[in-house]
Every structure is written in structure tokens, then in C-alpha cells.
Amino acid sequence: MAQKDRLSGFFFLIFSGVTIYLAIRLPMGKMGKPGPGIFPLLLGVVIAFLALLLFLRTIQSKVEFGTEMIPTTKWRLVYLLGDLCLYAFLLRPLGFLISTWIFLMILKPIVKKRWIPILLGSLFVSVAFFLFFNYLLKVELPMGVFAK
Amino acid sequence: MNDLLFGFSIVFQPSNFLACFIGVIIGQVVGILPGLGPVGALSLLLPVTFYIDPTTAIIMLAGIYYGAQYGGTITSILLNIPGEATTVVTCIDGYQMAKQGRAGPALAIAAFGSFIAGTLGVFGLILISRPLSNFGLRFGAPEYFSLVFMGLMLSIYLASGSTLKALISAFLGLWVSCIGVEVLSSTPRFTFGSVTLMDGVGIVPICMGLFGIAEVLINMEQAVGKKVSLMKVGKLMPTLKDWRDSLGAILRGTGLGFFLGILPGGGAIMASFLSYSVEKRVSKHPEKFGKGAIEGVAGPESANNAGAQGNFIPLLNMGIPTNVVMALMLGALLIHGVRPGPFLMSQNPKLFWGIVASMYIGNVMLLIMNIPLIAIWVRILKIPYYILFPLILLFCVIGAYSINTNVTDVYLMILFGGLGYVARKAEFEPAPFVLAYVLGPLLEENFLMSLTESRGNLGIFFRSSISCTFLIVTFLLMIREVLPFLKKKGKYLLKSNLPI
Numbered sequence: 001m002a003q004k005d006r007l008s009g010f011f012f013l014i015f016s017g018v019t020i021y022l023a024i025r026l027p028m029g030k031m032g033k034p035g036p037g038i039f040p041l042l043l044g045v046v047i048a049f050l051a052l053l054l055f056l057r058t059i060q061s062k063v064e065f066g067t068e069m070i071p072t073t074k075w076r077l078v079y080l081l082g083d084l085c086l087y088a089f090l091l092r093p094l095g096f097l098i099s100t101w102i103f104l105m106i107l108k109p110i111v112k113k114r115w116i117p118i119l120l121g122s123l124f125v126s127v128a129f130f131l132f133f134n135y136l137l138k139v140e141l142p143m144g145v146f147a148k
Numbered sequence: 149m150n151d152l153l154f155g156f157s158i159v160f161q162p163s164n165f166l167a168c169f170i171g172v173i174i175g176q177v178v179g180i181l182p183g184l185g186p187v188g189a190l191s192l193l194l195p196v197t198f199y200i201d202p203t204t205a206i207i208m209l210a211g212i213y214y215g216a217q218y219g220g221t222i223t224s225i226l227l228n229i230p231g232e233a234t235t236v237v238t239c240i241d242g243y244q245m246a247k248q249g250r251a252g253p254a255l256a257i258a259a260f261g262s263f264i265a266g267t268l269g270v271f272g273l274i275l276i277s278r279p280l281s282n283f284g285l286r287f288g289a290p291e292y293f294s295l296v297f298m299g300l301m302l303s304i305y306l307a308s309g310s311t312l313k314a315l316i317s318a319f320l321g322l323w324v325s326c327i328g329v330e331v332l333s334s335t336p337r338f339t340f341g342s343v344t345l346m347d348g349v350g351i352v353p354i355c356m357g358l359f360g361i362a363e364v365l366i367n368m369e370q371a372v373g374k375k376v377s378l379m380k381v382g383k384l385m386p387t388l389k390d391w392r393d394s395l396g397a398i399l400r401g402t403g404l405g406f407f408l409g410i411l412p413g414g415g416a417i418m419a420s421f422l423s424y425s426v427e428k429r430v431s432k433h434p435e436k437f438g439k440g441a442i443e444g445v446a447g448p449e450s451a452n453n454a455g456a457q458g459n460f461i462p463l464l465n466m467g468i469p470t471n472v473v474m475a476l477m478l479g480a481l482l483i484h485g486v487r488p489g490p491f492l493m494s495q496n497p498k499l500f501w502g503i504v505a506s507m508y509i510g511n512v513m514l515l516i517m518n519i520p521l522i523a524i525w526v527r528i529l530k531i532p533y534y535i536l537f538p539l540i541l542l543f544c545v546i547g548a549y550s551i552n553t554n555v556t557d558v559y560l561m562i563l564f565g566g567l568g569y570v571a572r573k574a575e576f577e578p579a580p581f582v583l584a585y586v587l588g589p590l591l592e593e594n595f596l597m598s599l600t601e602s603r604g605n606l607g608i609f610f611r612s613s614i615s616c617t618f619l620i621v622t623f624l625l626m627i628r629e630v631l632p633f634l635k636k637k638g639k640y641l642l643k644s645n646l647p648i
Binding site: 004005007008012019022026027029030032033034035036038039040043044046047050051053054057074076077080081084085087088089091092100103104107110111112113125129133140141142 | 316326330575
């Protein structure tokens, strides 16, 4: 717990430093006409202060720089995020129907069912969602390869 | 009274009525389903509301909110799993009642109690609205700034978990709200040359990422597929004795919930916990609590529903959201170009009274639906997560994409999903972030306007008793948080001579 806080505090300290640096480069305006840089600058300062508090709070407890600083990577989550990114990437070029189908099928290792149900289920869901959103709710979904 | 009738005439228009109905059903389902709360559902459906009239949109979103309260109750009583944070307390005695074969009366009393609370809540809302709006008309930019700032700080203070981290969350949210082109000076801020970022990040990718995707990621930590055991429902109607026992609890819960709902912070959640304590304190048989005392269900359930009604008051009358859900409502309203505040009642009575009336109608719908249809809701619980989570993800992606038919919004959402997961693991709450993000522009605008008016003199924030009061309260809250820390740190530093 303390290790996480220490890391977080450190991270936000750096973050606020960057923020303050970027904010200072914005126009500050004059006395009667405050500029766009003031608010972000104040925010950056406050975040820096809070981050420092957070970091200092961890000094109280004994924290060894153990190996548990960074938690072990959960591959399932990385896989899921990767699938999502792929989906976003393919959405426009391949169109909604195909990219959704692919997206759902890639989930197979997580869902742990057999090929036929996955294939058919994914297809069914893709088509159903497409009809529901594109025609019923009139949300514009990309046609991709089916574009005329 | 006339206004209320006017409101009813709005609600009974087919599109609004349908929206209310759909909202309430979705809310119920969402409340029942694990891993998806009203915040998630609202985020998912926010894009859908783009295509409809603002009144209709808010009616539906509001329906989802209190529908979810009902849904959460069902899982609390039947499964000892709270569907929502507001129904955690219901688990205690509700589940015990279910084990005694009295799930039916528990569910029924919860439904009736919520209905009564909702009805009374609507009347309360009507009574308070006008005076509150009038009060709000006296506000200038400094007062608004102080109020919003105090509201934000109060919500953080009352939220669970580490206040310090919640503060960091909030100020991060404020910062993210600065991304984009600054309105008054047309200066791009933190956009790093990206055209998409010039519009700001957008509440939809943020919410869907932080609450939709991050939630799925967290649930993914364990392998998909849990079996849960379900209690049978049995006979439905409560006995006369049940009614007599519960009436006091219901009324007390309503009052408590309504009042707490108006204040910033947990609102409905705190109300339910407080109601439970009050009922136990007030009861002639406190030893029954924890073993199936019906007051332990009636009170909190009424409180959380009254709290939900109360939540709307600051939002509609002053334009101040007091928790995340209200912040989303504000976001939805702003997207439609509606600015809630003291002028809302006079400028847009259709919206205002339509919403108020819809809350009552929504409660009626929920009551009607809950009593006979409980068996159906229970079926929904059986949907396995491996079917659910892909659907949730799909909803998120479609939702994010449909804002601007832009894939960048999808990427932003995924980014916030990842960040939300990391934040949750590091024990940073996402709710203050979203609340602050929605309030950011309001805060900054009033801040700059105040400074412009006073030509840079910070004293303007203290010129009126109203503004002063808010700021002093905020200051006191912060001192309370920081003081014990400083005292400890001071002693430690002195003792160990650390070179800091």
C-alpha cells in the first residue's frame, strides 16, 4: 500500500512539474484580464503540493524497495486491451460488421468456449448490433468493405 | 401545483412516456447486473441521447438512475450481493429475511417504501425549488465559484477512501477539463498539436473508459465464470404487521434521504447507511437487526430513493451536480445546450417540470413492474459474465465512436480504460475525477470572470457573506484533513532530523 502511494506520489510530482512547465508557456494575461494559463498553473501547483504530501506520507512507514513495486503483468488484460485497439484500428477500413466479428472471435481464449458457438455467436451479435444501432437508433456505423 | 400538472402533461407525451419506461427498465436491469452500475449505464447511453430531445433524454437518464436503485435491491435480498452501493445495507437484513423464506415481503416493502419515498420526494422537490432558485438568482460569479468549489471539496471529503488521493483525482479532473481550446482567448491548451484534442477530451470517452472498460478489466482479473446460488422468492405480500413495523422506518428514511440527497457527496449511499443506524437506534427490538428485521430494509430503501430525488435539486435549481451521476446528467444537458440553474425553471419550464413529473411516473412504473415481475428480473441474474462483458465492450466502442464518427474517441476511451484500471489498483477513485471534469469549465469560467470584475483582486471572493461562508467551510474541511498529518509529520521530522 505504501509502496503504491510512494510510486503514485512520485509520478504525480513529475506530472505536475510538466504541467506547470506547459502552463507557464501559456499567456498569463494582465491584472484585469486574466489569461488562459492561470487556472492550469494553479492546478499544477496544487497537484504538486498534494503529490508531495502523498509521497511524504509514505516516509513514516518503513518501505523496502522490494520487488513488488510493479505488480506482475496480467496478460489477460493486456490481451483484452490489445483486442480493443485492434478493433478500433480495423473499424473504419473493414467496416463495423467484419471488425466486430473479428473482435468478438479474438475473445475466444478468455471466454473459453468452442469454435462453432464462438463463430456463430459473434456473427449473430455483430449483425444484431449493426441492425439495432444503424437502423433502429440511426447511429452511423462504418461500412468499410461494404461501402458502395 | 399548476406547474406539476403541466409537467404531467409533458410526461404523458408518447416519446417522453416511452423514454421514461425504457429508462426505468434499463435501470432495473443495470441494477441487477453485476459490474455495471448506473454510472456505467449512463455513460453508455449518453451518446444515444444526442439524437433525441433534451427533455426526453433526461427523463430516460433519470429513469435509469432510480431504476438502478430498485434493481440493486433485488440482488441484495436474493443473493447477498449488493447491486449498487446504495443497497449494501439492504443485504444485512434483506438476505436474512430471504433465508427465512420472506424474500417476497422484503422485496415488496422495499418497492413500496421506495415508491412512497419517491412520491414524497417529488413534493419536497416542488416545495424547495422555487425558494432555492430565487436564492440562486442572487449569485454572481464569485458566489458561484465558491459554491461549486465547496461542493466539489465536500463531495471529496465525504467520499470513501483516502481524501488526499480523492483530492488528487479531482484536481486531475480539473486539469483534464482544461485540455482543448480555451473559450475566451481561443488559445489551445495541452493539445500537443492534435486536432481532435482541440475539442477537449469529451465526457463520453472518459466515462466509458473509466467506468465501462476499467470495470471489465477489473472483473477480468479472475477467470470468467462464477456460480451464484439464488434464494427462492416465495410469497410476495407483506403482512399487516410488516406494514406497521415499516411505516415509521419508511417515513424516517424518506426525510433523511431527501435531506442528505441535497447535500454534495455520497447522498443516497450515506442516507441508506444512516437510515439503518437510525432504525436500529429507534427500534424497540434492536436485537432483531441483522436477523431479518423488516425495518432494516424499509428504512434504507426509502432513504436511497428519496436521496436520488434530492440529488436532482441542486442540479436543476443551481446547476451544481452533487455526485458523479448528477455530473453525467449535467454533461448530458450541456451537450444539448441546456444550462441548468436558477433560470431553468423560468426559461425552460417544459424541461424542468417534465423531469419532476417523470420522477413520479417513473416511481409508479417501477412499483407496477416490480411486484408481479420479480421472477423475470431474477432470470436476468443468470446471464453469465462471459456473454455480458463482450456486450458491454461493444456498447462502449459504439458509443465512443458515434460521438463524432471518429475512431480517435475510441482510442481515448481505451486509454482511459487502462488508466482507470491502474488508478483503481493504486486506490484512486474515479468518481471525483469525473465530477471535477464536469465542473472544471464552470469553475474556471467563474474564477476568471470574478478576477476580471475585480481587476485581479482576490478579495472579490470574500465580498459577500454567501461566498465567504462557502470558502470558510471549504477551508475548515481541508484543515481537518491536513492538520493531523502535519502534526505527525512535524514530530517525526523533529525526532529523526531528516534532511527535508
